[in-house]
Amino acid sequence: MHHHVIPLKVYLTIFGSLLFLTIATVGVSYMPTVPIVHLIGALIIAAIKTTLIVMFFMHVRYNSHLIWSFASLGFFFVLLFMVFMMGDYISQYYSLTPATHAVPFDKF
């Protein structure tokens, strides 16, 4: 047996943490604060849950460095994609609001 067999206790602990974080993410959305805090809070909790699942349920923690770098590069590129796309949209004055450009904005 050359593969790492993870003890059952680890799986159950991770599952418990995932349940706790699910309740936490619902709780965050009810917090009386500014909307961006809700979004960032939700994304941070989702990122923690993803890390737990990838590391333990998907065994990346016990896999070779090649798998480890492959998995993390994938998520890194998604992060790059989101940061550049949103950076572009937030910094420019695109208007998606009118359904057609034939109607001037103030006529709505």
Next chain:
Amino acid sequence: MSLATPTVDTHATGHHHPEVRHQFDDLEQQHDSYSLGMWAFVVQEVMFFSGMIVCYFIFRYKYPEAFIAGSNHLNLPLSTFNTVVLLSSSLTMALAVHAAQLGHKMRLLQFLMATLILGSIFLGVKVYEYKDKYDHNLIPGYNFKWETESTTTEHGEATDEPESLNPALKMPPLAQQVEVFYGLYFILTGAHAIHMVIGAVIILIIMVLAWYDHFSPNYYVPIEMFGLYWHFVDIVWVFLFPLLYLVDRAAAGGH
């Protein structure tokens, strides 16, 4: 790194393990190669969903009120239950791989069965939710109607303009924006649900193979690789749940 080692003709040396395919040197290299291939697939799936999620972020940035209104109309208790069901199915899948590693055939079959049942419960709840959207006229482009409280009349007068050739313009802008939210809701949860259905079919195939003693503690790669897929589907839901169901619940005062 075993993938980089020079190949040794194990047929010639006579030490070839029966569970190692002929193109691999040993069990470990075989396992690493399968894992890398599966991870390449999982990463491209991550890219597939990230395109849709970035689309979601752009529209959420543009239409914040509509996203709050649309999100608060979704059923939170039911989706929280569904999140727990899906996380549980991930646990049973991890335990199935664990049983396969130890060579417990009956436990493997039981955990695969549990994963299949939990996945089916998730899909059943999803069908109920879709039916609910249909009943409330919330299917974009089909029967979409969104009743707005106060803003209807002040925006509604613009629809009398003769140049409004687009019938969609007869709706107030908030309704159009909420329709975009529901469009994203159906595309994202729909793509996720299709992945679940494919996963359920693969579980059935793996159960049949396991029943006929196809696997051993040395060879359980298909179960482990399918586990990666199933956990990936779980991760997608981990993001979809807060993004779709939990948009500023505090702002709308709950539902």
